[in-house]
Amino acid sequence: MALNSIQARAIARRRGRSLLFREKVDGYVMIAPWLIGLVVLTAGPMLASAALAFTNYDILTPPKFSGTANVERMLGDELFLTSLRNTAYYTFIGVPLHVAVALGAALLLNTKVTGIRFYRTAFYMPSMTPPVANALLWLWIYNPDFGLANIVLSTLHLPTSKWLWDKNTAIPSFILMSLWGLGSQMITFLAGLQNVPPQLHEAASIDGAGALQRFRHVTLPMLSPIVLFNTIIAVIGSFQVFTTAYIATNGGPENATLFYVLYLYRNGFEYFKMGYASALAWVLFLIVLVFTLVQFKLSNRWVYYEGDLRKG
Amino acid sequence: MTTLQRGALQLFMTLCAAVLLLPLYWMVTTSLKAVGKEWLMPPQWIPNPVVWSNYPDALTALPFNYFFRNTVLIVVLATAGTVLTSTMAGFAFARLRFPARGFLFTLVLATMMLPNVVTLIPTFLLFKQLGWLNTLLPLIVPYWLGGTAFSIFLSRQFFLAVPYELDEAARVDGASNYRIYAAIMLPLSPPLIGALAIFSVLHHWNEFLGPLIYVNRMELRTLALGLRSFQGSFASNYALMMAAATVTVLPVVALFFAAQRFFMRGVLMTGLAGR
Numbered sequence: 001m002a003l004n005s006i007q008a009r010a011i012a013r014r015r016g017r018s019l020l021f022r023e024k025v026d027g028y029v030m031i032a033p034w035l036i037g038l039v040v041l042t043a044g045p046m047l048a049s050a051a052l053a054f055t056n057y058d059i060l061t062p063p064k065f066s067g068t069a070n071v072e073r074m075l076g077d078e079l080f081l082t083s084l085r086n087t088a089y090y091t092f093i094g095v096p097l098h099v100a101v102a103l104g105a106a107l108l109l110n111t112k113v114t115g116i117r118f119y120r121t122a123f124y125m126p127s128m129t130p131p132v133a134n135a136l137l138w139l140w141i142y143n144p145d146f147g148l149a150n151i152v153l154s155t156l157h158l159p160t161s162k163w164l165w166d167k168n169t170a171i172p173s174f175i176l177m178s179l180w181g182l183g184s185q186m187i188t189f190l191a192g193l194q195n196v197p198p199q200l201h202e203a204a205s206i207d208g209a210g211a212l213q214r215f216r217h218v219t220l221p222m223l224s225p226i227v228l229f230n231t232i233i234a235v236i237g238s239f240q241v242f243t244t245a246y247i248a249t250n251g252g253p254e255n256a257t258l259f260y261v262l263y264l265y266r267n268g269f270e271y272f273k274m275g276y277a278s279a280l281a282w283v284l285f286l287i288v289l290v291f292t293l294v295q296f297k298l299s300n301r302w303v304y305y306e307g308d309l310r311k312g
Numbered sequence: 313m314t315t316l317q318r319g320a321l322q323l324f325m326t327l328c329a330a331v332l333l334l335p336l337y338w339m340v341t342t343s344l345k346a347v348g349k350e351w352l353m354p355p356q357w358i359p360n361p362v363v364w365s366n367y368p369d370a371l372t373a374l375p376f377n378y379f380f381r382n383t384v385l386i387v388v389l390a391t392a393g394t395v396l397t398s399t400m401a402g403f404a405f406a407r408l409r410f411p412a413r414g415f416l417f418t419l420v421l422a423t424m425m426l427p428n429v430v431t432l433i434p435t436f437l438l439f440k441q442l443g444w445l446n447t448l449l450p451l452i453v454p455y456w457l458g459g460t461a462f463s464i465f466l467s468r469q470f471f472l473a474v475p476y477e478l479d480e481a482a483r484v485d486g487a488s489n490y491r492i493y494a495a496i497m498l499p500l501s502p503p504l505i506g507a508l509a510i511f512s513v514l515h516h517w518n519e520f521l522g523p524l525i526y527v528n529r530m531e532l533r534t535l536a537l538g539l540r541s542f543q544g545s546f547a548s549n550y551a552l553m554m555a556a557a558t559v560t561v562l563p564v565v566a567l568f569f570a571a572q573r574f575f576m577r578g579v580l581m582t583g584l585a586g587r
Contacts, residue, residue: 019483020409026489027410033397034458035416041454042423045434052433059437105328113322122329125336128564130518132536133557136543137339140550146351148338180335187576232425240427243520247540261429268433269525278433285430292425 046285052278059272070279080280082255083263086171090259091238094175099231102182103223106189107215120190127183135247138177139164164249167256174257177244185230192226193219221304228303232295239288260284339561343367343554350550363551370555373546378531379538382448383517386534389452391512394459395505401458402467403493407479417468424461436525450526451519451534455512463508470504471497506574510567517564535560 028035053070057063074080109120129137141148142163150160163173196219204214242261245251251258264284268277342350343366344359370376404410405417439450458464478500479492487495498505523537533541542556568575 023408023489024410027404027408027413030400030404030408030489030493031416031458033456034401034420034464037454037457038419038423040438041435041457042426042431045431045438048434048437049430059440108321108325108328111321113318113325119325119329122333125565125568126332128561128568129336130536130560130564132518132520132539133339133560136539136553136557137335140342140554141335141338146353146355148335148355151355152334180332236425236427240429246520247543264429264432265521265525268436274433274437281430281433285427288425288427 049278049281052275053282054279055275057274057278059274063275066275070276073276074279074283079255079258079263083258083260086256086258087239087241087260089171090174090241091235093171094178095231095234095238097175098179098182098185098234099227101179102185102230103189103227105182105186106193109186109190110193123186124183127181129181131243132247134177134181135244138173138180138244139248142173164257165253167254170249170253170256174241174244174248185234188226188230189223192223196222224303225305228295228299232292235291235295236288239284239291336561339554340558342550343552343558345551347549347551350554366551366555367559370542370552371559373552374538374542375530376535376538376556376559379533379535382532383535386448386451387513387516390455390516391509393452393456394463394512395508397456398459398463398508399467399498399501399504400493401464402469403471403497405464405468406471407492407497408489420461420464420468424465426461432521432525439526444526446527446529446532448527448532451516451522459508459512460515463511466508467504470501474500503574503577506571507577510571510574513567514564517560 052063054065054067055063056066056069105123109116109123113119142165144150144160144162144165147163149163153160161169161173164170200218200222201214204218209217240261241259242265245257245259245262246265249257251262260280261284264277264280267273267280341357341359344362344364345356345366346359346361346363347366349356349359401420405413405420435450439445442449444450444453474497478496482492482496518536519534520536520540523534524540527533527537530541539556539560542553546552
């Protein structure tokens with residue numbers, strides 16, 4: 001009997017161990033597709049593009065090592081600097097505006113007016129337009145002579161604009177166009193607003209806080225993690241703006257909308273300068289990395305996680 | 313809120329909704345105008361005559377039947393791969409203990425923040441080497457390798473919230489990890505699968521840069537790419553162009569109304585990921 005129970009325990013232990021072993025094997029089997037993808041489609045290509053950045057490669061002949069020539073070229077490349085400037089303009093004006101307007105829209109949609117479902121659908125709908133259709137539609141809306149935008153403006157007796165056809169208004173036109181698609185960000189803010197416990201608002205009201213103070217000291221802190229996440233994703237996306245620009249202006253007028261990825265695409269796939277394009281890709285990666293880290297770093301000054309004690 | 317404030321708010325929101333919907337109205341009405349009438353000043357707010365034939369005209373001007381077929385093929389196959397491989401990985405990250413799990417999951421999170429452009433050129437060269445240019449493979453196969461970092465992340469979050477008693481009971485009964493995944497977890501996951509599928513469908517329906525660099529032959533183009541070619545051939549024929557554009561918007565809108573519940577839940581899962 002005693003022997004049997006010892007044996008049984010030993011068997012159970014062995015079985016337990018083999019179960020643990022199975023778990024390790026199965027775990028790796030189940031993440032294997034992702035792991036292969038990570039090596040073949042992410043890590044490998046990243047290293048490859050880092051290596052290609054130091055070469056001259058036109059696809060037809062093998063890559064030739066060129067040292068830091070690509071980096072030096074970049075520093076003197078007027079178009080590179082232009083594309084960087086355009087992209088920064090689009091991102092640093094566009095993203096904060098986008099976040100603010102989406103938040104405002106979410107606040108509107110969080111009220112109890114009649115027909116709120118209709119309003120939510122109406123506000124969300126534009127963001128469903130696929131990028132290519134979106135670009136073609138706005139190309140038509142912005143048509144200086146026959147487009148909707150100027151028709152509306154002149155009906156209201158406001159000055160009209162050349163929109164995408166004027167180098168000073170081209171990027172603001174793109175920002176306006178992107179604001180139209182605020183839907184998905186707005187919905188996430190709306191969800192965040194609905195997650196704010198009503199007791200907090202009640203408590204603040206009892207303490208005599210007005211609507212504005214409640215927004216500033218209750219709603220905003222509770223929403224701050226979502227704002228951070230959305231801002232980071234929006235900045236990354238905004239640095240990579242391509243499709244709408246490629247279709248609507250293809251960089252014009254006078255390179256006013258030559259965005260970074262558009263310039264990278266041209267170098268890689270129109271001029272077949274794969275080495276230079278890889279260098280451009282890595283510079284973009286480093287820029288995005290720095291901005292993401294900075295945002296995380298700054299976030300502990302303004303982002304509030306539930307249960308945290310506020311510093312300062 | 314006073315009645316007056318409520319009325320003002322209602323008015324303001326109606327105005328906002330009108331402004332937001334006006335571009336879509338403009339797109340649809342333009343698509344129904346007789347060719348040339350889109351250039352009338354003042355514009356026809358209601359097309360007269362209503363020209364439905366713009367739609368068949370636009371769709372036959374270029375081989376849209378191919379564009380549809382290719383897009384649907386990519387959407388279906390890539391979505392199947394995303395759902396299968398990312399729920400598998402998500403399940404493993406949430407429920408199985410294996411060496412370096414924490415580190416590997418950190419890599420998932422890191423790749424979520426990675427701009428896709430960084431890998432664009434070497435990936436293109438790789439697929440070129442494999443002889444996959446001018447095939448749909450580069451637009452499908454990568455999604456059988458874990459879908460996207462985001463879909464894995466969503467899956468893991470979802471599975472973490474499933475009560476542990478369920479798989480423990482199954483394990484006591486001798487069920488393997490694969491069986492627990494397939495017979496216990498997946499049947500509990502329609503909300504997750506729905507959200508993953510919708511995101512994937514939208515992504516592949518909208519995707520432009522990928523098809524642009526990988527596919528050149530007319531009969532392999534996707535809708536997004538086909539719409540672009542349409543712009544090339546009918547640059548100033550806005551009636552036809554808006555008809556073609558509307559055709560690419562309608563399925564998305566239909567999907568939204570058909571699957572609104574999944575849609576919203578998906579957006580919520582995404583947005584609240586920041587928490």
